[in-house]
Amino acid sequence: MSSETTPPKICQVCKRALARIEAKDGAESWDHFPQDSLSGHKAVPVDPAGGKLRGRCDFCNADLQEELWILPVADFLAGHNPETGRMQAYEGNWSACSECAPLIDGNRWSALVRRVGQVWEEQHGIPVPPNKVTGWGHLYRLVRKNIRGAIYRAE
Structure with missing residues (x-):
């Protein structure tokens, strides 16, 4: 970055x-x-x-409707892609939908991963690959380390 x-x-x-x-x-x-x-x-x-x-929820990828939640997150690097040579960086706050926000606010990250998996399966019509679940868990641990405030509803 x-x-x-x-x-x-x-x-x-x-x-x-x-x-x-x-x-x-x-x-x-x-x-x-x-x-x-x-x-x-x-x-x-x-x-x-x-x-x-x-816009969409940065967690489950659902299109954002009327209710938008913001999770203040500092910029961070998630890792290095050996195939492309690029670093994966995340910049700025994360958006959340009204379904994911209470899980984040309640520190229910495992439940959030399950929700994201369910939404993924609905969108794709096939079971979520295990490597995706592992990747989400890793990514959300990095997000948690970089949270800079409480999640709030955008006006």
């Missing part, structure tokens, strides 16, 4: 947040996050002011 904050981008087509990719030579590009990689179009990065962000 660089010390300078790069402004976020969204996709002009699907209105989803995009992942910033920094090449070894420092070149920057933007692409869909893995959950949007099968969206059927290439990412068209625009400033968030260029279109309304279609």
